[in-house]
Amino acid sequence: MDAGPPQSPAGRGPRRGRTRRVVSCVSAGVILEAAAVTCLALDAISAQQSIAIGLPGVLLIVAGLIMAVPDAATSRRLGLEAGLQTGSFLNRLLSVFRRRGNGF
Numbered sequence: 001m002d003a004g005p006p007q008s009p010a011g012r013g014p015r016r017g018r019t020r021r022v023v024s025c026v027s028a029g030v031i032l033e034a035a036a037v038t039c040l041a042l043d044a045i046s047a048q049q050s051i052a053i054g055l056p057g058v059l060l061i062v063a064g065l066i067m068a069v070p071d072a073a074t075s076r077r078l079g080l081e082a083g084l085q086t087g088s089f090l091n092r093l094l095s096v097f098r099r100r101g102n103g104f
Contacts, residue, residue, distance in 0.1 A: 018067065025064030032057030 036054035039045045045053070069075040 029057040029060030
């Protein structure tokens with residue numbers, strides 16, 4: 001008898017469904033934002049109409065990002081990892097400029 005978690009059929013787990021919802025929300029938000037900016041740039045709609053189209057896009061993007069992280073502990077861990085990676089990248093970038101004598 002296995003002591004591990006039950007396996008779902010065809011590799012579909014709860015994370016896969018969550019991932020699809022997140023991707024769908026963020027994609028729809030980005031499409032709405034791009035449409036609002038494009039139409040505004042082409043003078044097809046007014047600024048007020050652009051805001052009316054863009055606001056649901058912003059809400060979809062924010063909702064997707066909130067759904068992407070399941071709990072606070074995971075959020076803290078992912079934020080710490082992202083901060084460490086960013087700091088490492090910046091140190092490498094600054095060291096390249098220092099070697100070339102650009103005076104950063």
